[in-house]
Amino acid sequence: MAVLFRGECRRCLSSVKFQKGEAVVTEQAFFWRRHRLFGKKQAEPDMTVPLSSVVACRESFLNKEKLLLLSLRTGEQLRFCSENFSALWFAMQGALRLLKAQQDPEQTAMQQRAKANVRAAAFYQEQKTKRYTPSAQQRAEQAARLREEASRKVKEEREKLQAQRPPKPRVGPNPVAPPAAEAPVFFCPRCGQKVDPEDQYCLHCGGRLTGPGTEHGKEGEKEQKSRAIHGGI
Incomplete structure (x- = not known):
């Protein structure tokens, strides 16, 4: 809406007549x-x-x-x-x-200045956004740098942990264990059969057994061996 403001047209009194078409x-x-x-x-x-x-x-x-x-x-x-x-x-x-x-020229001028400031701020923000927005190539290069830095940090951390671990003990050859001593074998002095050293009587012939390591036990063992030898011959 356009309006004729005071002062923009000729001032006159209400009794003055005008030419054709004037306002x-x-x-x-x-x-x-x-x-x-x-x-x-x-x-x-x-x-x-x-x-x-x-x-x-x-x-x-x-x-x-x-x-x-x-x-x-x-x-x-x-x-x-x-x-x-x-x-x-x-x-x-x-x-x-x-x-x-x-009809207020001062207020109109203030509104125009405010609109101009808004347009200038919008233009500045647009230029700032274009200036600081990276391109696709720049984003790819930045991602590659970040990956390289991350891998380097992981490698350094792994080396640091390995340096902090205690050294493993040296493992030598297995020592050869001496052969176990064979338990003595006891035989019945009467029938020559193998008997338990804790038994007092022979389970085969019922004869009385002497204590372990006695002469009768040894004699029984010798007798059994001799029987085996003669039997083989």
């Missing part, structure tokens, strides 16, 4: 010519609309001509206008606070 802003009212809006062939008198009755206004185009369109508060302010103007004005509804905000 200006004063402290009290807007002025324009009716036949400029509707293409009237005959000139018609200028009209005055109090500024207090204007809700909103904007510039538009009709038949490729730039027009100033108003939206008024109530129908009572239209007693000096025709029905065509009434329909045109009430078609353009707005708010008076928007008109006041647009």
Whole structure:
């Protein structure tokens, strides 16, 4: 919505008449010519609309001509206008606070500066993102460096652990154990059969046995051996 601000057009009193097609802003009212809006062939008198009755206004185009369109508060302010103007004005509804905000050049300049700052910040952030975003080749090189560094650290840690381990004891050849001493064998002195040294009687012939290592035991052993020799012959 474009608005004619105070000071941008010629200042004048409400009693001054204007040439065909002119539109200006004063402290009290807007002025324009009716036949400029509707293409009237005959000139018609200028009209005055109090500024207090204007809700909103904007510039538009009709038949490729730039027009100033108003939206008024109530129908009572239209007693000096025709029905065509009434329909045109009430078609353009707005708010008076928007008109006041647009009539403040300082506030408009502040808004423009704020928008420019936002655009500049967005542009700076975009350039910063492009500058610090690595390419595919850079990401691949960085990944290769990280893998190489990780493998080097693992190797160093393994070597460190191996250095801290105690040395293993030297294992020599197995010593040869001496042959176990054979237990003495006892025989019955009567029948010559092998008997247990703990027994007191022979299980084969029932004869009384002497103690282990006695002459009778040895004699029994000798007798058995001699029998074996003679039997083999």
